[in-house]
Amino acid sequence: MRIEKDLLGEREVPTDVYYGIHTLRALENFPISGYRVAPTLIKAIAVIKKAAAAVNTELGYLSKEKAQAIGIAADEVIGGQWQEQFVVDALQGGAGTSTNMNINEVLANRAIELLGGQRGDYNIIHPLNHVNMAQSTNDVYPTALRIAAIWLLKPLSEGCAALQDALQAKEAEFAGVIKVGRTEMQDALPVMLGQEFSAYAGAIARDRWRLHKVEERLRQAALGGTAVGTGLNADKKYIFMVNDRVRQYAGIGLARAENMIDVTQNADVFVEVSGLLKALAVNLGKMAHDFRLLSSGPRAGLGEIRLPERQAGSSIMPGKINPIIPEAINQIAFHVMAADMVIAMAAQSGQLELNPFMPLIAHHLLESLTILTNAVKMVNEFCVQGITANVERCREMLNNSVISVTALVPHIGYDLASQVARKAMEYGITVREAVIELAILPVEKIDAILDPRAMTRPGIAGAPK
The missing domain is CATH 1.20.200.10 (Fumarase/aspartase (Central domain))
Incomplete structure (x- = not known):
């Protein structure tokens, strides 16, 4: 076990895990669903962490060595490694802070390892001071x-x-x-x-x-807005540069929102x-x-x-x-x-x-x-x-139906067509046979009107062409 500290005190963290004390507390606080955070969301956050480290290095806030280690660790996560280290329940309080901290800690400890240090030695790379630099969960x-x-x-x-x-x-x-x-x-x-x-x-x-x-609606990003969208603790140049870098790494169109508070x-x-x-x-x-x-x-x-x-x-x-x-x-x-x-x-x-x-x-x-x-x-x-x-079966059911009587309405009217339908149903005969028995129309006219294919097209069935 290793000892880690936070605002609330000290805790023992298993030596073999990449996450830290913040993740440990979230595990205890949110035994809710057993659902893991979507791998796609974890990958997207890792892209942002990689972009932020690169931009902070260009602006002189983060050493090149630390940024490279964070970038390599992020690339590993983006590639699907260390998924078992993202253990916080998908349903959690805190607007996603626990997920953000879980990823910060995994990236920090993996980067520390890449630099030859021991997990938990945050003097080398700190989850908040370095991995989360110029960022907020929000x-x-x-x-x-x-x-x-x-x-x-x-x-x-x-x-x-x-x-x-x-x-x-x-x-x-x-x-x-x-x-x-x-x-x-x-x-x-x-x-x-x-x-x-x-x-x-x-x-x-x-x-x-x-x-x-x-x-298109999803391309407006708040990155660089930090906690409430005002951008406090983020260099003005960072706000523009990080969105460009994320767009490059994510391979999608992404732009800084004009109103980050919104x-x-x-x-x-x-x-x-x-x-x-x-x-x-x-x-x-x-x-x-x-x-x-x-x-x-x-x-x-x-x-x-x-x-x-x-x-x-x-x-x-x-x-x-x-x-x-x-x-x-x-x-x-x-x-x-x-x-x-x-x-x-x-x-x-x-x-x-x-x-x-x-x-x-x-x-x-x-x-x-x-x-x-x-x-x-x-x-x-x-x-x-x-x-x-x-x-x-389609043909059989069509032949047994009396609904084709509808095609007669323009020729004999609704009321008389209703009588035809009633007779066909009452005596178990077809509409054609009912019309013939009632002697309403000539047989040739009846056949033209009751052509089922004509009923599937616009127009009046049996009307002169």
């Missing part, structure tokens, strides 16, 4: 969250693009499959199965565009991003519900499409296959929509110059980005690409 943490969110938005947007492509491929594949449409779970006008898939593709296309554009205390941009994630979750969830309905049965349900068979569905009913991928998508959608509510509540609960609930926002936002990225990939590869149409 500008580092939200800036890192912006960076992490931008990093995660790209694969999600790309996943949406791939899903959109797959849905459009099904749109083309099913373009000739005609079926009963449904509104309020009741028979409605005929549609092409391909038209249904075109609607799914259109919804995902909007999600893709919205997520692509929202990245972006330090207000978290509405994360609510905006979360809202778009919720919109994607809504569209994915609706599509998944539809897949479950359209594939229901396979013999006692709609059964108009067949989903890929992924695994046995029952421990007691042999041969049962369940729509597990759409079910998983529905659960993910519920989770993301609930997270959006949490993010909104946390963002509006900030007081005055700071929002202390940033860890809650970060946890749910980054989790939603991650699970949605997995969701769109999963539904694309394990479900959409393997969907097939049950053409015979």
